[in-house]
Amino acid sequence: MERIELDYPARHAVPRRVHVGVVGSGDLEVLLEPSPDQRAHVLVNTSVDGFGVVWKSVLDRFFERFGGAASIEINDFGATPGTVMLRLEQAAEAVRA
Amino acid sequence: MPPESSSVIHSRTSSEPRPAVHTLLRLRHVDELIWEEGRPDWAVAALELAPWVVVRRVEPRPRLWPVGIRGGLRPQRCAAWLPDAAVADFVTPEMLATTRAWRQRPCADTIPALALLDEVEAILQAHGYAGRWGPGGSVGFELASTLPCVSPASDLDLVLKVPEPLGVRDAAALWAALSRLPLRVDVLLETPLGAVALAEYARGKSVMMLRTALGARLVADPWLASAASALSA
Numbered sequence: 243m244e245r246i247e248l249d250y251p252a253r254h255a256v257p258r259r260v261h262v263g264v265v266g267s268g269d270l271e272v273l274l275e276p277s278p279d280q281r282a283h284v285l286v287n288t289s290v291d292g293f294g295v296v297w298k299s300v301l302d303r304f305f306e307r308f309g310g311a312a313s314i315e316i317n318d319f320g321a322t323p324g325t326v327m328l329r330l331e332q333a334a335e336a337v338r339a
Numbered sequence: 340m341p342p343e344s345s346s347v348i349h350s351r352t353s354s355e356p357r358p359a360v361h362t363l364l365r366l367r368h369v370d371e372l373i374w375e376e377g378r379p380d381w382a383v384a385a386l387e388l389a390p391w392v393v394v395r396r397v398e399p400r401p402r403l404w405p406v407g408i409r410g411g412l413r414p415q416r417c418a419a420w421l422p423d424a425a426v427a428d429f430v431t432p433e434m435l436a437t438t439r440a441w442r443q444r445p446c447a448d449t450i451p452a453l454a455l456l457d458e459v460e461a462i463l464q465a466h467g468y469a470g471r472w473g474p475g476g477s478v479g480f481e482l483a484s485t486l487p488c489v490s491p492a493s494d495l496d497l498v499l500k501v502p503e504p505l506g507v508r509d510a511a512a513l514w515a516a517l518s519r520l521p522l523r524v525d526v527l528l529e530t531p532l533g534a535v536a537l538a539e540y541a542r543g544k545s546v547m548m549l550r551t552a553l554g555a556r557l558v559a560d561p562w563l564a565s566a567a568s569a570l571s572a
Contacts, residue, residue, distance in 0.1 A: 263548070264538040266525035267476055267496055325555045328548060332557055335546070 252311035371425035389484035432473025
């Protein structure tokens with residue numbers, strides 16, 4: 243079990259709270275809600291240790307486009323980077339919907 | 340499916356279960372594996388204890404099965420390819436359920452993921468899924484290989500074959516029944532296009548994640564190819 247915390251600058255507020263994904267092998271859940279300040283805060287709880295660099299690279303790429311001032315909690319159960327990005331994009335889409 | 344008429348898999352009659360993702364394959368010899376990124380010592384050691392690998396969800400290559408090797412520690416997973424002719428035997432999750440392989444495990448009553456399988460079977464039968472489900476993950480691996488690897492804290496991964504569309508209401512009823520068990524159950528619905536988590540499908544939302552041989556994608560209907568391509572990530 244490893245815990246990773248990252249912060250990003252934000253360009254706009256997010257309007258609501260969303261929850262996507264599931265607790266299950268090779269999957270993850272993403273809980274996204276408006277952040278208390280003008281920045282984005284990410285907390286990753288992952289069952290697989292030693293992938294901090296990969297997490298940072300996936301999240302860097304996501305926040306280049308997303309730009310929302312959100313607090314995001316990710317509970318990961320060994321998802322691949324592709325699955326993580328897909329769930330983040332699903333959360334971004336749900337928050338806009 | 341790789342064609343190879345002389346192999347164990349293809350010499351069986353067509354009415355028997357066929358290997359697919361989640362199927363466990365027994366190796367003839369470790370040296371016949373083609374490793375994707377090197378050959379970790381832990382993987383060779385694990386295969387010496389239990390010469391079983393699991394079919395991964397990627398496109399098969401001609402006469403080669405995409406397989407995963409699991410070690411004793413959680414992050415120990417690696418990918419390889421197994422020539423069709425090097426498969427000594429195979430077991431599908433449904434075969435493990437049909438034979439109630441968990442009843443042969445010593446100490447099963449102290450491990451919830453094994454002890455509750457009779458109850459899981461009753462739930463799936465009551466909902467009309469007899470013969471279409473089976474255990475995957477570490478439970479499937481232990482039942483196929485007979486190597487103890489399920490711990491008292493292990494979750495239970497289940498695979499349910501759903502060739503025809505399943506109603507959200509039926510899915511929600513099944514998920515509610517399984518959620519009442521005193522352990523975490525993770526069910527993958529296997530459709531002809533890939534797999535979707537029962538927990539996610541049962542929510543009845545308009546978008547969900549489908550795991551396919553070409554990667555994960557967001558879809559509206561896990562049984563409809565056109566929806567899958569329209570929303571692919």
